[in-house]
Amino acid sequence: MTLDELERIVATRAAASPEESWTAKLLAKGPEKTAEKFGEEAIEAVIEAVKGDRQRLASEAADVLFHLLVMLRARDVTLAEVMAVLEARQDRSGLQEKAARNR
Numbered sequence: 001m002t003l004d005e006l007e008r009i010v011a012t013r014a015a016a017s018p019e020e021s022w023t024a025k026l027l028a029k030g031p032e033k034t035a036e037k038f039g040e041e042a043i044e045a046v047i048e049a050v051k052g053d054r055q056r057l058a059s060e061a062a063d064v065l066f067h068l069l070v071m072l073r074a075r076d077v078t079l080a081e082v083m084a085v086l087e088a089r090q091d092r093s094g095l096q097e098k099a100a101r102n103r
Contacts, residue, residue, distance in 0.1 A: 010069045031074040038067040
């Protein structure tokens with residue numbers, strides 16, 4: 001599965017009834033709730049990374065990716081927009097990028 005495919009799945013589930021779709025139910029609670037859920041999943045991934053449990057980390061990372069796309073959808077930000085930012089950053093090193101953001 002690609003992130004583009006996952007974004008389409010999120011879009012399909014978002015269009016469903018909140019009674020039938022966890023994604024639609026979460027989105028109905030607003031962008032703040034989707035951000036909170038993303039944060040929870042990110043913390044769970046960090047915990048598994050520290051523990052060193054590869055299978056649990058993979059599972060939590062999948063949750064992070066899914067909930068990132070839900071959060072982006074809640075704010076009408078597309079994966080293409082995010083990828084364009086990443087593409088634009090490819091011309092400079094990570095250290096240069098960080099320095100430019102901290103000006």
